Amino acid sequence: QKEVEQDPGPLSVPEGAIVSLNCTYSNSAFQYFMWYRQYSRKGPELLMYTYSSGNKEDGRFTAQVDKSSKYISLFIRDSQPSDSATYLCAFGIIQGAQKLVFGQGTRLTINP
Amino acid sequence: GAVVSQHPSRVICKSGTSVKIECRSLDFQATTMFWYRQFPKKSLMLMATSNEGSKATYEQGVEKDKFLINHASLTLSTLTVTSAHPEDSSFYICSAGHEQFFGPGTRLTVL
Numbered sequence: 128q129k130e131v132e133q134d135p136g137p138l139s140v141p142e143g144a145i146v147s148l149n150c151t152y153s154n155s156a157f158q159y160f161m162w163y164r165q166y167s168r169k170g171p172e173l174l175m176y177t178y179s180s181g182n183k184e185d186g187r188f189t190a191q192v193d194k195s196s197k198y199i200s201l202f203i204r205d206s207q208p209s210d211s212a213t214y215l216c217a218f219g220i221i222q223g224a225q226k227l228v229f230g231q232g233t234r235l236t237i238n239p
Numbered sequence: 240g241a242v243v244s245q246h247p248s249r250v251i252c253k254s255g256t257s258v259k260i261e262c263r264s265l266d267f268q269a270t271t272m273f274w275y276r277q278f279p280k281k282s283l284m285l286m287a288t289s290n291e292g293s294k295a296t297y298e299q300g301v302e303k304d305k306f307l308i309n310h311a312s313l314t315l316s317t318l319t320v321t322s323a324h325p326e327d328s329s330f331y332i333c334s335a336g337h338e339q340f341f342g343p344g345t346r347l348t349v350l
Contacts, residue, residue: 161338170245170332170341171283215282217339225271227339231282 128153133216133230142239146203150216150230153197157218157228160192162201165213165232174214175201206237241267243335245342252323253350260318260345262333268313269335274306277330277344289316289333323349 133150140146148162159178163171175190177183183190191200203210216230242265252258262272270291275283287308288296295308305327307319316335320327332344 163341168330168344168346170243170334170344173338173340176338219339225337225339226273226285226288229283234280 130154131216131218131228131230134233135231137234137236139236139238140206142206142208142237144206144237146206146210146235146237148201148203148214148216148233148235150199151197152199152218152228154218154228155197156220158221159219160190160199161217161219161227162188162190162199163215163217163229164210165215167212171215208237208239211236241265241336241338241340243333243340243342245333245345247345248343249346249348251348251350254324255322258320258323258347260320260331260333260347262316262318262335262342264314264335264340267336269316270313272310272316272333272335273339274308274316274318275332275334277332279330283332286318291316320347323347325349 131152161176162174164174165171180192180194187204189202213232213234215232217227219227244263246261272289274286277283285298286301289308289310291310297303310316328349330344330346334341
C-alpha cells in the first residue's frame with residue numbers, strides 16, 4: 128500500500144463549480160497536512176496547512192482533515208480559470224528530518 | 240509567506256560539464272533545506288536534505304558524488320550536478336522552512 132494516494136486526474140470542471148480534491152494516507156505518524164498548488168514550470172506554492180482534524184477555511188479554499196479515516200480534502204468554491212493547476216497534497220511529521228511526503232498531484236482545469 | 244529564490248531559473252549545458260544551482264531563503268533563516276527533482280507530469284521526488292554546517296542526507300538511490308550539496312550559511316544551499324548527462328535533465332526545486340516554502344525551480348537541460 129502506498130503511503131499517500133492521490134488521483135492524478137485530469138479533472139475538468141466549468142467555471143464557478145465547487146471542486147473537491149482528495150488524498151488518502153496510511154501512515155498514522157503524519158502530524159501535519161498541507162496542500163500545494165503548482166502551475167506549469169513553476170515551484171509549488173503553499174495553499175493550506177493544518178495540524179488537526181476538522182475544517183480550515185481561507186477565502187475560497189477549505190482544507191478538511193479526517194484523521195480517523197486517514198483522508199484529507201481540499202475544496203475550492205466559485206472556481207476560476209486561474210485555479211487551473213496541479214494540486215499536491217503533502218504530509219509531514221514534526222519531529223526528525225521534517226521531510227514531507229507528497230501525493231502524485233491532481234491536474235485541474237477550470238473551463239471558462 | 241516566506242520567499243525562497245533559485246538561480247538560475249534555466250540552464251542548458253553540454254554533457255560532461257558541472258552545473259551549480261543556488262537556493263536562497265530571502266527573508267528567513269533555514270537550518271534545513273530540501274532538494275527535489277520533478278519529471279514532467281510527475282510528483283516531487285526528494286533527493287536530499289541539506290543541513291547547515293553539516294553533511295547532507297541523501298535519499299536512497301541518489302548518488303552523493305553526482306549531486307553535491309553544500310549548505311554553507313543559514314540562507315544558502317547549493318546543488319551541483321557533476322559531470323551532467325542528458326538523463327540528468329529535469330526540473331530541480333528546493334524548499335526551506337518548516338512549512339517548506341518552495342523556490343521557483345531550475346530547469347536543467349543537458350545536451
